[in-house]
Amino acid sequence: MTRIFSGVKPTGHLTLGNHLGAIRGWAEVDQHRADSVFCVVDLHALTVDHDPARVRRLSRQAATLLLASGIDPERSVLFVQSHVDEHARLSYLLECVASDGEMRRMIQYKEKAPVEQARGGSVRLSLLTYPVLMAADILAYGADEVPVGEDQTQHVELTRDLAVRFNQRYGQTFTVPRATRPEVAARVMDLQDPTSKMGKSHESGAGIVYLLDEPDAVRKKIMRAVTDSGSEVVYDRENRPGVSNLLEILAASEGGDPEDLSGAYESYGALKKDTADAVVELLRPVRERHRELVRDSSYVEEVLRAGAERAREMSRPTVDAAYRAIGL
Ligand code: ADP
Numbered sequence: 158m159t160r161i162f163s164g165v166k167p168t169g170h171l172t173l174g175n176h177l178g179a180i181r182g183w184a185e186v187d188q189h190r191a192d193s194v195f196c197v198v199d200l201h202a203l204t205v206d207h208d209p210a211r212v213r214r215l216s217r218q219a220a221t222l223l224l225a226s227g228i229d230p231e232r233s234v235l236f237v238q239s240h241v242d243e244h245a246r247l248s249y250l251l252e253c254v255a256s257d258g259e260m261r262r263m264i265q266y267k268e269k270a271p272v273e274q275a276r277g278g279s280v281r282l283s284l285l286t287y288p289v290l291m292a293a294d295i296l297a298y299g300a301d302e303v304p305v306g307e308d309q310t311q312h313v314e315l316t317r318d319l320a321v322r323f324n325q326r327y328g329q330t331f332t333v334p335r336a337t338r339p340e341v342a343a344r345v346m347d348l349q350d351p352t353s354k355m356g357k358s359h360e361s362g363a364g365i366v367y368l369l370d371e372p373d374a375v376r377k378k379i380m381r382a383v384t385d386s387g388s389e390v391v392y393d394r395e396n397r398p399g400v401s402n403l404l405e406i407l408a409a410s411e412g413g414d415p416e417d418l419s420g421a422y423e424s425y426g427a428l429k430k431d432t433a434d435a436v437v438e439l440l441r442p443v444r445e446r447h448r449e450l451v452r453d454s455s456y457v458e459e460v461l462r463a464g465a466e467r468a469r470e471m472s473r474p475t476v477d478a479a480y481r482a483i484g485l
Contacts, residue, residue, distance in 0.1 A: 158191060158192045159190070159191040159192065159301045159302060160191065160192045160193075160194070160298060160299055160300050160301050160302075160332075161183075161187050161188075161191045161192065161193045161194065161300060161301070161302050161303070161304060162193075162194045162195075162196070162294065162295050162298045162300035162303055162334075163179060163183060163187075163194075163195055163196070163303055163304050163305060164195065164196035164197065164198040164201075164238070164294060165179070165180070165196075165197060165198065165219050165223070166198050166199075166201045166202055166357075167197055167198075167199050167202045167212055167215035167216040167218070167219045168201075168202045168205070168207075168212075168215070168357060169215065169357030170215070170218070170357060170367045170368070170369060171218075171219060171222050171357060171367065171368045171369075172345075172355050172356070172357045172365050172366060172367055172368065173345060173355060173365075173366040173367075173368070173406070173436065173440075174306065174344075174345035174354060174355035174356070174357075174365075175306075175357065175368075176226065176368055176439075176440075176443075177339065177341075177342035177345055177406065177409045177410070178305070178306030178307070178308075178338070178339065178342060178343055178344065178345060179304060179305055179306055180222075180223060180226050180228075181226065181227075181339075182304050182339050183195055183223075183226075183228060183233075183304060184223075184226050184227030184228050184229075185227065187302075187304055188228065188229060188232045188233045189232070191301075191302065193232065193233040193234070194233065194234045194298050194300070194468065194471065195223060195228055195233055195234070195235050196235075196236055196237070196238050196294060196468075197216050197219045197220050197223070197236075197237045197238065198238045198291075198294060199212060199216045199237055199238050199239050200238050200239055200244065200245065200290060201238070201287055201290065201291070202215070202216075203281075203283060204281055204283045204284040204287045205269070205273055205281065205284060206273070206276065206277055216237055217457065220235065220237065220457060220460070220461055221447055221450050221451060221457050222368055222369075222443070222447055223235060224446070224450055224457065224460065225443045225444075225446035225447035225450055226368075226443050226446075230460045230463070230464065234464050234467045234468055234471070235460055235461065235464045236461055236464030236465040236467075236468045237461055237464075237465065238294065240461070240465035240468075241465055241468045241469050241472060242469075243293075243297050243468075243469065243472040243473055243476045244290065244293050244294055244297060244472075245290070245293075246293075246476050246480075247293035247296065247297050247472075247475075247476045247479060248286075248289055248290040248292075248293040250293075250323075250479050250480065250483055251289045251292050251293050251296070251319050251323070252286060252289050253483070254319055254322050254323050254326065255289050255292075255315075255319055257285075259315065259318075260285050260286060260288065260289070261285070263288055263311060263312070263315070264311055265288075265308070265311075265312070266284060266285055266287075266288075269284060270284060270285075288312045288315050288316075289319070291312050291316065292312075292315060292316035292319045292320070295313070295316050295334055296316065296319070296320055296331045296332070296334070296475070297472035297475055297476055298468075298471055298472055298475070299331070299332040299475055300332065300334045301332060301334055301335070302334060302335060302336075302337050303316070303334050303335070303336050303337070304336075304337045304338065305336055305337075305338060306338060306343055306344060306345075306354075307338060307343040307344040308344065308354055309336065310336050310338070313334065313335070313336035314336075316334060317333050317334065317335070320332070320333045320334070321333055323479070323482075323483075327479075327482040327483050327484075328482050330475070330478055330479050330482050331475070331479070339409070341405055341408050341409045341414070341415060342405045342406060342408070342409035345402065345405065345406060346398060346399075346402040347364035347365060348363070348364040348365070348366070348378055348379065348381070348382040348383065348402070349361070349363050349364030349381075349382070349383055350364055350383070351382075351383060351398035351399040351401075351402045352398055363378065363381070364378070364382075364383075365378070366378055366379070366436060366440075368440060368443055368444070368447075369444060369447065370440070372437045372440075372441075375433060375436055375437050375440065376433040376437065379403070379406075379429055379432050379433040379436060380429050380430070380433060382399060382402075382403060382429060383399050384399040384400055384403075384425045384429075385397045385398065385399045385400055388424065388425065390404070390419050390422040390423065390424070390425065390428055391419055392404050392415045392416045392418075392419040400419075400425065400428070401415065403428055403429060403432045404416075404418055404419055404428070406432055406435075406436060407428070407431060407432040407435050410432070410435035410436050410438070410439045411435045411438075411439075
């Protein structure tokens with residue numbers, strides 16, 4: 158059976174981008190067709206300046222939101238990365254097959270390092286090596302597929318390169334995985350700056366819809382979304398990024414094709430209103446289920462405990478095999 162691995166970073170509150178680009182597909186499609194492993198990748202949250210209590214809180218919140226989004230612990234393995242030692246164990250071995258040059262070429266590193274430098278003067282070494290840890294996350298489980306948003310494509314390519322290189326040098330050890338992504342909304346853009354992705358760690362939340370936003374806040378943010386000059390509703394990601402982003406969000410939220418939908422609108426206002434309504438309806442069940450789950454914290458705790466146990470069983474044989482293969 159196909160094995161799937163994917164994760165979310167607890168660096169901020171989960172966004173509509175995370176939901177449409179990844180989580181919804183995991184819950185609605187992936188876990189029903191494949192052997193699925195989903196992880197709150199908390200070690201990755203330490204790659205930038207962090208508050209320990211906040212990371213702990215956000216990890217729990219992310220796990221609760223994954224359950225609220227429909228991840229079913231009877232079907233999928235759900236756990237927190239730091240509860241399973243195999244990730245860090247394997248990451249070190251992969252650092253021994255990766256080169257510093259290929260790390261420095263990663264787009265996310267090139268984008269984030271200057272921001273960290275401007276903030277605090279230094280860049281954590283773990284920010285540079287983070288894609289190696291991500292490769293370890295994926296390879297430890299022998300995943301065939303990694304369902305992610307478009308921004309993670311390069312890191313999955315790196316994972317493939319490292320797997321192939323390790324296998325060639327030390328013998329067949331890892332499955333070489335491939336990235337999969339949704340057809341629509343694989344890259345949801347910021348509502349205030351539609352040339353950059355809706356990212357949970359952005360400073361200002363005005364252009365970001367969070368999964369736990371109240372309906373009023375969702376409506377306000379979408380109604381105030383920056384649109385393009387001109388008034389015609391056309392789908393053209395290159396030249397009309399603001400309107401195209403709304404069309405993608407609408408299409409992904411209620412089904413349909415962004416290009417087809419564009420024909421149904423004569424004004425930006427009507428498009429915004431329908432998009433806001435669709436997103437409010439999309440998020441309503443998630444918020445309601447989340448509200449129930451926070452009242453039952455022992456349930457979430459038990460899911461994560463059992464998930465970590467299962468994840469250890471799944472990953473240990475592959476990581477042990479990698480230790481033997483490399484000469485330890
Ligand atoms: P981020 O901190 O950028 O939200 P994560 O690594 O936690 O990054 O993202 C979790 C998943 O959500 C990944 O598969 C990522 O590709 C996807 N994702 C993140 N932001 C977006 C976005 N704006 N549009 C589509 N998918 C996204």
